[in-house]
Amino acid sequence: MMEETKLSEMTDEQLIKAFQNGEMKAYRLLVGRYKDPLMNYIFNFVNDVQVSEDILQETFLRLYKNKHYYKEVAKFSTWIYTIAGNLARTELRKKKRHRLFSIHNYMNEDKDFEIVDDGLNPEQQTSSDMIQAEVKDAIQKLPDSFKEAVLLRDVQGLDYEEISEILKTPLGTVKSRINRGRARLAKMLKHLME
Helix, strand or coil: CCCHHHHHCCCHHHHHHHHHCCCHHHHHHHHHHHHHHHHHHHHHHHCCHHHHHHHHHHHHHHHHHCHHHCCCCCCHHHHHHHHHHHHHHHHHHHHHHCCEEECCCCCCCCCEEECCCCCCCHHHHHHHHHHHHHHHHHHHHCCHHHHHHHHHHHHCCCCHHHHHHHHCCCHHHHHHHHHHHHHHHHHHCHHHHC
16 A cells, blocks of 8 residues: 555656556545536536536446546546536436426326427537627737727627718728628638638
8 A cells, every 4th residue: 555645746647557456545646636627517507406416426336346447548537527527418408408487277187298408408508608709809909999889880789881880981891891891800700611
């Protein structure tokens, strides 16, 4: 058995290797290192503390049972986060698929009807929020004349004539600024469209 201080100085990859070789203290150290960050990660998926705790326990149970499946091709953190993310996504799919409600109070017989939730799931919402933040940041980087025209047209939804009046600029110039601003945005945000 290895000393606790020596174990605590090991990298995650060294700890999983020690655990694979039967060192239980290495397992406890990995759990200690990853418990809080994984809980935060899982909670951002499912937005439910109890469900997050269950998924966290299942993640560590799978680590314990499947320790020999880890190969040092990837970082240990990538492996453990993949397990937790897969479990969280599975839980979300189960919730979405089985949202049932009973309307027995409104009918003579008990019937369950499936309600499809077409809203964004937390993962999609997070992705959408990140894209919006990148678009806002890119707009801020435009030259002021382009930025103002693009914001008025594409964010505020004003027509070209209104923008021309607001900016006290000829209609042709407004259209040109909007087109050139959009072209610059497209170039800055090209990575989002790939």
